[in-house]
Amino acid sequence: MDLQNLSYARRFDHVSGSAIREIFKVIAQPGMISFAGGNPSPAALPDQKVSELAQAVLAENGKAILQYGATEGYPPFVESLRAYVRDHLGLDVPTVLPVTGSTQAMDLLCKALINPGDRIIVENPSFLGNLQCMKLYEAELVPVNSDDEGLDPDHLEALIREVRPKMIYTIPTFQNPTGRTLSLERRKRVAQLANQYGVVVAEDDPYRDLRYRGESLPPIKSFDENGWVVFMGSFSKTISPGLRVGFMAGDSGILRKCTVGKQSSDVHTANLNQAIVDQYLRRNLLPDHIRTISSDYAKQCDRMLKQLASFPEGVKYTRPEGGLFIWAELPGHVSALDLLQKAIERKVAFVPGTHFYTDGGHLNTLRLNFSGSTLEQIDQGMDILRELVVQA
């Protein structure tokens, strides 16, 4: 029988693959100035340190590292992660679970909780990769309004009452794609609503340590009374995305289901990768490393904001206090999709904002990443974008 007769699972009916990852392939061309990715700067990637730590952990505990590990995590890392979650994040949680990048945290949480048709409230726009994840679990995504202080808790409460969601997915700090941060009052309110109505909050917080100004805010999880909030963390932005190490922190029952789900996802996160991150925590290498990379990222962010200040009137943009992204809104008649075509011809790339909306539209929006480009590249690339916007 011809393979054309094969039918795929229904969960793919409305999912065709991440548009961003397709853009990534186009922009891998040499000479491209890319504001498209969410990539750390190459200078921020500690290749020598990782090599040194890999040698150290393999010399000390190589046989255990190369052997099968527990789904619950590499024991020394579980220990140092617990301390990190307690001391650095200020979270008193019953359980932590190392995962294969925080993308896996989202996948496991959906696996544990979501039946087809279940509703998940999401910021709109939001992180495309996790929107796709939720769609593959056949969740119905319900967008909540946002403003400069993050998602609107009054609208959130109205939606909770109206659609009885299973979960709320939020990126509270330096949100992807907008760069916005949920205010302290709203963090308390989200936790309170979750506890009042019995809705799980997936708190996705990978950017929180990349703060260039302003005060650090406690996680939503820190205001969680009954365990409805699951915190999802990552070392992708602070150490290396290529290592694929993230974690979940929260209630033991929820994390137990996630652990059972993980048994048949990948058995366990690679021990070597967990052991390397463990050394970062144990040797307390993170604070200095984050200080160094944040100082560079702050300059890149400021340079891009400075460039945007001279864009034509009618161009609006966010002024993030950290993270990797600035969000821009062009005058209503300008399509970021068209702009991207012209920009790519001039060797500049970004991601059109429409991809981040659950329902498309918003063609005049775009996401700009500053962390992957040098100051010179930012000047050059933004000059070209300004020119193209003026002409549009």
Add this chain to the structure above:
Amino acid sequence: MDLQNLSYARRFDHVSGSAIREIFKVIAQPGMISFAGGNPSPAALPDQKVSELAQAVLAENGKAILQYGATEGYPPFVESLRAYVRDHLGLDVPTVLPVTGSTQAMDLLCKALINPGDRIIVENPSFLGNLQCMKLYEAELVPVNSDDEGLDPDHLEALIREVRPKMIYTIPTFQNPTGRTLSLERRKRVAQLANQYGVVVAEDDPYRDLRYRGESLPPIKSFDENGWVVFMGSFSKTISPGLRVGFMAGDSGILRKCTVGKQSSDVHTANLNQAIVDQYLRRNLLPDHIRTISSDYAKQCDRMLKQLASFPEGVKYTRPEGGLFIWAELPGHVSALDLLQKAIERKVAFVPGTHFYTDGGHLNTLRLNFSGSTLEQIDQGMDILRELVVQA
């Protein structure tokens, strides 16, 4: 609201976590002789070589390795993997996809293909981890009969006509848990049936390189005319399970869906781990390494078979030509669950066979692993088991 009110997804209704992984925790006690795992021998784990290779790849290409990678795989590894699949496995396939251990291959294939209620034909007994994976996709598992030449193709054909399965899951070489190998004629027949009826075959072949006697057999995939067979390979048994590197090889359309699924499972398999396995292939280190570890494993296998020969009459067991497992059947009145309790008191462990059956039962069966124990431990542990069987 109290978290007790939280309900989990339906896919967990009949899944409570891998019994084997629970046993693993019990037997982690010091002094335990374990025939329970599927672990490589510590001596087989190349910690120094992996350390050397990690240094080499990080020195040469560290920035790319620590950066985000393509879901499709780390390009040098995709290249060497292609050559390995072609030259070593003799497979002419359109696409290969590196995955996070071959457990993820099974997960992605189910994600791509399985709707709740779809039927999957499985060997019975079969590998518990993947049975759990299929159950989490709410597949209906349909057992096919097996004998010493592996699954029975006449029964398979009758079942295909009867239940119209979406997929056939088979471990053709040194099967887990039985150690049995599908004969050449049957391999051809399985491929022919899959192509005739339009059923996907998930060919799970992680043990094939661990052959201690007899002739290597071509994969089912090599007899596949229209692309219905997906080959799932692993470097867990030949290099290291802790690194979590496996692969899929097959049709581009099927692997494209798996790639889209993988985007939201873990984005990509960690680059460092792919780069290390890439060096194994590129430097042609596998043949010598496999020769060394196989020579040890063969001795361990032979020692366990020799021990079994002096077990009481009525004890039957397989005589595998490779792999990691021997399958034993005790006299009908002896329960392997009871035997395990007594054995653990005497510091010996194995896995009761009942766990590997889709429908339980078969209480008098057990799986014995020889690769994780020294010859002395095998003698000691089998002496204790013999004693307990005699008393039972």
